[in-house]
Amino acid sequence: MNGTSTPATQYLDVPGGRIAYDDTRQGDGAPVVLLPGMLDTRAAYRHLHPLLTAAGRRVITMDLRGFGESSIVWDDYSPAAIATDVLALLDHLDIDRAVLVGNSYTGATVVKLAGDAPERVAGIVLLDAFVENLPPNALMRGVVHAMGTMLVHWPAFWGFYHRKMAYPGAKPADFDAYVNGLVAAMRTPGRKTAIRGHVRGDSAPIGWSAAVHCPALVLMGSKDPDFPKPELVADRQAAALKARKVMIEGSGHYPMADNPQATAEAxxxxxxxxG
Incomplete structure (x- = not known):
């Protein structure tokens, strides 16, 4: 996050490790929990976070298993496992119901938790998520496997993805420093275990949406390079969740960073x- 009002990092011990998070503690309506995508940190929301708090919302951001300030080595890094961490955090903070926002990998997390514990979820937001994406053909499976292998063994590839693909338009002012930090973090001891866990996790489940009955919003960058046709993926998600869809024009895979104002307005x- 930016600015002197950044909430301090707090920690929650859960079975298998420790989760890092921050919490503004004050705000109107249901608290908003922001979950980053794979191999990322909660600072992915550093530009959206202040816009939500300025609008009077209580905002909580959480680092995923293996990344940010959370423990690195876990037995399970899947979106479903991360859902158990979110539920534990809600219990820890005595939050009855929250709005869950999942980007990319954690879109599956918020769908899973909304289906498993509907009484705890006021609504969900999918932000350039893979949920309900069409199953990949053999060629795409091969491409995904190759990219996963590169991420494990050549962290610089993650920097290449961000610099050359994920942000097709505007980049935040702190872009270079942020990406350099992500790549450096991937080289820290033990991180290969976490990277493998993330790239092998099922971030594109089909059918989980059937258990979700809370309000849902689908946000998608119109130029997201992770999808040949981003709007088609967003349409599938919106149909499966009976959700509203908003395309963030010109954005790539991280609209909360490359166009936080439009993301906040949606x-x-x-x-x-x-409420």
């Missing part, structure tokens, strides 16, 4: 409707 009315 997100805040949805939050207001939930």
């Amino acid at each position: 997100l805040l009315p949805f939050l207001a409707e939930l």
Whole structure:
């Protein structure tokens, strides 16, 4: 996050390790839990976070298993396992119901938790998520496997992805420093275990949405390079979740960073409707 008002990092011990998070503690309506994508940290929301807090929302961001300030080595890094961490965090903070926002890999996490514990979820937001994506053909499976292997063995590839693919338009002012930090973190001891866990996790489940009955919002960058046709993926998700869809024009895989204002403008009315 930016600025002097950044909440301090806090920690929660859960079975298997320790989760890092921060919490503004104050705000109106249901608290908003922001989950980053794979190999990323909660600072992915550093530009969206202040816009939500300025609008009066209580905002919680959480580092995923293996990354940020959370423990590195775990037995399970899947989106479903991360859902158990989110639920434990809600219990720890005495939050009855929250709005869950999942980017990329953790879109599956918020769908899983909304289906498993509907009484705890006021609504969900998928932000350039893979949920309900069409199953990959043999060629795409091969490409995904090759990319996963490169991420494990050549952390610089993660920097290449961010610099050359994930942000097709505008980049935040702190872009270079942020990407350098992500790549450096991938080289720390033990991180290969976490990288393998993430790249092998099922981030594109089909059918989980059937158990979700809470309000949902699908946000998708119109130029997301992870999908040949981003709007088609967003349409599938919106249909499966009976959700509203908003395309963030010109954005790539991380609209909360490359166009936080448009992302906030799409997100805040949805939050207001939930109370």
